[in-house]
Amino acid sequence: MALSAIAINCTLKSSGDNASSTDAMIGVLQTEFARHEVEIAEVLRMADYTIKPGVTSDEGEGDDWPALREKILAHDILIFGTPVWLGQISSIAKRVLERMDAFLGETDDKGRMPPFGKVAVAAVVGNEDGAHNCSAQLYQALNDLGWTIPANAISYWVGEAMHSTDFKELDQTPKKVSQTAKMLASNAVHLAGLLKDKPYPG
16 A cells, blocks of 8 residues: 655755755655655755644634645655754744644544544754654654654754764764664554554544
């Protein structure tokens, strides 16, 4: 059964700015998903859009979230990419989760939220500690909102504390990052296939 994936990049940089290390990590995952014949249809740079504050799926005129929401929910797997800022996920990542809060009130007749049966994984990069805290924030929030988290659902890299080297500047992907990305993709594809074949009953 064919599966598809989409990635969101919650860097604070718009596409017109410098390259993003979060995009580089998503690229590592893209390679591993391709080995399972799962294409990442699109990488959405969230800083390029107007995502208004709020907890509904449509906050009115000028809000880009409704279209983004539709794109995200059209796929079986969500790759949620974020940099580490002050040991936490980025403010844009938090805004995305706040808007997904609307899923709590958008259940079907069996009590299932829109992401039921869909899988979410994390891609995290930073020049400071905090990747585990970021995954904890994402796992808890995404699971509360109906996404399913597979085993080993994060691929991350953090540079040496107080240094300025970015993930995108590395000559090659560290072996451990490659190993983790391989496991993440394998588990995510396996779980997404099972859920697509046999959805949660609600």
